[in-house]
Amino acid sequence: MDGDDPRLTYRMARPETLSIVHLDSFSAVYHRASGITHLLAAPAPEILAALGEAGQTLPSLMARLGALYTLEDADAAALEARLDELVACGLVSCEPGL
Amino acid sequence: MRAGVLRTGALSVRHVFSVRVGPVGFRIGSDWRAPIAALERVYAAYPAPHGGIADFSVRLFAARPWRRFVRPAVMIGGDYVLPEAAPLPLAQGLLAAEMGMNLQMALGQRHYLLLHAAVVEREGQAMILTGASGAGKSTLAALLSLRGWRLMADEFALIDPRTGLVHAFPRAVSLKNAGVATIAAEVPERRLGPLLAHTPKGTIRHLIPDTTAVAKMDCPARPAAILFPSFGYARATRAVLPSEVFVRLTQASTNYVALGERGFDTLTRMVTTLPAFAIDYPDTNTAIDQVEAAWAAL
Numbered sequence: 001m002d003g004d005d006p007r008l009t010y011r012m013a014r015p016e017t018l019s020i021v022h023l024d025s026f027s028a029v030y031h032r033a034s035g036i037t038h039l040l041a042a043p044a045p046e047i048l049a050a051l052g053e054a055g056q057t058l059p060s061l062m063a064r065l066g067a068l069y070t071l072e073d074a075d076a077a078a079l080e081a082r083l084d085e086l087v088a089c090g091l092v093s094c095e096p097g098l
Numbered sequence: 099m100r101a102g103v104l105r106t107g108a109l110s111v112r113h114v115f116s117v118r119v120g121p122v123g124f125r126i127g128s129d130w131r132a133p134i135a136a137l138e139r140v141y142a143a144y145p146a147p148h149g150g151i152a153d154f155s156v157r158l159f160a161a162r163p164w165r166r167f168v169r170p171a172v173m174i175g176g177d178y179v180l181p182e183a184a185p186l187p188l189a190q191g192l193l194a195a196e197m198g199m200n201l202q203m204a205l206g207q208r209h210y211l212l213l214h215a216a217v218v219e220r221e222g223q224a225m226i227l228t229g230a231s232g233a234g235k236s237t238l239a240a241l242l243s244l245r246g247w248r249l250m251a252d253e254f255a256l257i258d259p260r261t262g263l264v265h266a267f268p269r270a271v272s273l274k275n276a277g278v279a280t281i282a283a284e285v286p287e288r289r290l291g292p293l294l295a296h297t298p299k300g301t302i303r304h305l306i307p308d309t310t311a312v313a314k315m316d317c318p319a320r321p322a323a324i325l326f327p328s329f330g331y332a333r334a335t336r337a338v339l340p341s342e343v344f345v346r347l348t349q350a351s352t353n354y355v356a357l358g359e360r361g362f363d364t365l366t367r368m369v370t371t372l373p374a375f376a377i378d379y380p381d382t383n384t385a386i387d388q389v390e391a392a393w394a395a396l
């Protein structure tokens with residue numbers, strides 16, 4: 001995935017396609033579109049919540065997460081890797097920005 | 099009525115036994131009399147399926163026609179089959195029937211979330227004992243049933259997705275290896291099935307559930323705790339986090355994926371509301387002590 005492009009927009013899967021249950025430090029996510037259950041550890045649930053339906057570019061997501069949480073190791077490459085994992089399992093979509 | 103019953107029912111079998119265990123009716127047909135006779139003895143106190151109609155059919159048949167007579171080998175068939183399943187000797191026909199019933203449940207049950215677990219109940223509250231094969235859940239459930247608990251299940255916990263209640267499925271308890279002598283020392287001979295030696299799972303003997311287990315098998319219970327027993331370790335009890343319980347129970351379920359979101363909702367509700375403990379135990383008396391202590395602390 002060409003994550004170097006800051007115009008790429010990442011969006012959480014439509015909320016009606018997800019059922020998210022917070023268990024402890026993990027969250028169980030049922031993805032209705034695929035019928036697959038995912039068990040997510042931090043920061044994946046936080047990333048999903050911060051993306052929202054409107055979507056975020058990588059820089060804007062980093063800024064939003066920084067506003068919501070104390071980021072001890074803010075690292076765009078690491079965040080991009082987490083996003084790519086979420087894209088790979090279908091919980092996040094990635095589109096070229098306008 | 100399931101279409102599979104019609105299909106399988108059309109096949110001719112020489113000997114037939116029908117039984118209802120909890121909410122599930124089975125029809126077991128066999129090329130030989132012996133496995134049916136063993137089932138008739140073990141399940142003598144059980145009713146017939148509702149309306150005489152079985153939910154699942156099991157068929158025990160000869161691997162080859164002539165093998166019905168010469169070193170007979172029992173193949174397991176039914177509504178659902180595992181094509182690669184190996185035949186068992188006729189002396190283990192009861193085991194073949196039990197495996198056949200398990201197979202139908204594991205592959206065909208859609209009304210309940212199935213957990214590979216034993217279940218015991220006291221005062222309307224159920225305790226679910228789950229864990230890998232050999233963890234000792236059957237022996238523990240059998241012992242608890244001799245100490246005032248009602249045996250609800252040995253092989254499968256049936257969780258109703260609509261209510262969250264666990265329904266009884268009190269099949270004969272499949273005691274294995276050391277568990278056979280442990281229980282045989284406490285019950286009269288009439289409570290035990292035939293000794294099945296050299297099976298794929300070692301020595302097996304079935305404990306026939308007591309009259310309470312059968313009389314109350316239509317009474318569901320509210321799950322109150324989940325226990326993960328492990329035999330062969332120093333005494334230890336620890337709480338298990340919901341995420342670990344969730345992973346373990348998805349692995350312990352034979353139909354979680356097939357149930358889709360109903361399975362997810364049922365399981366997440368269980369793991370977020372029920373306390374769960376891992377119990378390591380060196381011997382069964384210690385385990386009973388730990389179970390009672392955990393139960394008292396709920």
